[in-house]
Amino acid sequence: MATLTEDFLREFEEVVDSLPRPLLDRLLRLKRYRGHRGDDRLSHCIKTAYLAWKWAPKLRIPRRPALLAGLLHDIGYGIPGCPLCRLDPGGHCGICHWRTGAKLLAEQGVRRDVVKAVKRHMFPYSPPPRTRLDLLVWLADKIESTLSFLGKRVLDNTTLRRCRELIDVKSAGEPPVQSSSETARTRSE
Numbered sequence: 001m002a003t004l005t006e007d008f009l010r011e012f013e014e015v016v017d018s019l020p021r022p023l024l025d026r027l028l029r030l031k032r033y034r035g036h037r038g039d040d041r042l043s044h045c046i047k048t049a050y051l052a053w054k055w056a057p058k059l060r061i062p063r064r065p066a067l068l069a070g071l072l073h074d075i076g077y078g079i080p081g082c083p084l085c086r087l088d089p090g091g092h093c094g095i096c097h098w099r100t101g102a103k104l105l106a107e108q109g110v111r112r113d114v115v116k117a118v119k120r121h122m123f124p125y126s127p128p129p130r131t132r133l134d135l136l137v138w139l140a141d142k143i144e145s146t147l148s149f150l151g152k153r154v155l156d157n158t159t160l161r162r163c164r165e166l167i168d169v170k171s172a173g174e175p176p177v178q179s180s181s182e183t184a185r186t187r188s189e
């Protein structure tokens with residue numbers, strides 16, 4: 001019988017396979033930004049995706065959008081979107097990334113419930129959670145941050161490393177980046 005983390009890895013791979021190149025590129029860039037206790041922002045997103053995926057059935061939410069929203073929730077890091085970003089050109093501004101991330105995801109055709117969960121994950125800076133998915137992502141993000149800050153393990157290192165490798169491999173094997181208008185055109189064809 002497959003373990004919980006094996007099930008997660010299988011679904012994680014399917015989600016990563018479904019992501020357009022601009023989102024894979026953005027996920028890779030999250031390696032540049034701090035997470036907690038030596039983590040980078042990409043590891044934080046993978047662990048948040050794991051918690052959201054694991055807890056989704058308790059809130060009667062399908063696991064796939066929970067995983068997707070958890071993985072993409074901080075994807076707006078490093079996209080300038082507010083005056084404070086000018087004070088931190090390294091892209092660490094944590095105030096506006098919910099807005100820049102949600103905008104990018106909407107442009108890339110990501111499902112609306114996931115876009116909204118990303119837009120509402122930074123309450124009280126962002127709009128408040130309204131749906132069960134919003135609440136799940138908001139909670140998973142805060143709990144992952146707290147556990148990692150306290151040095152508690154959320155996901156074993158082997159699974160975390162495998163998830164990071166899947167993103168590396170998928171982004172290396174993709175065709176050149178399309179602009180968002182080209183991507184939109186491709187989707188409508």
Ligand SMILES: [Fe+2]
Binds near residue numbers: 073097121
């Ligand atoms: Fe965030």
Ligand SMILES: [Fe+2]
Binds near residue numbers: 073
């Ligand atoms: Fe986060």
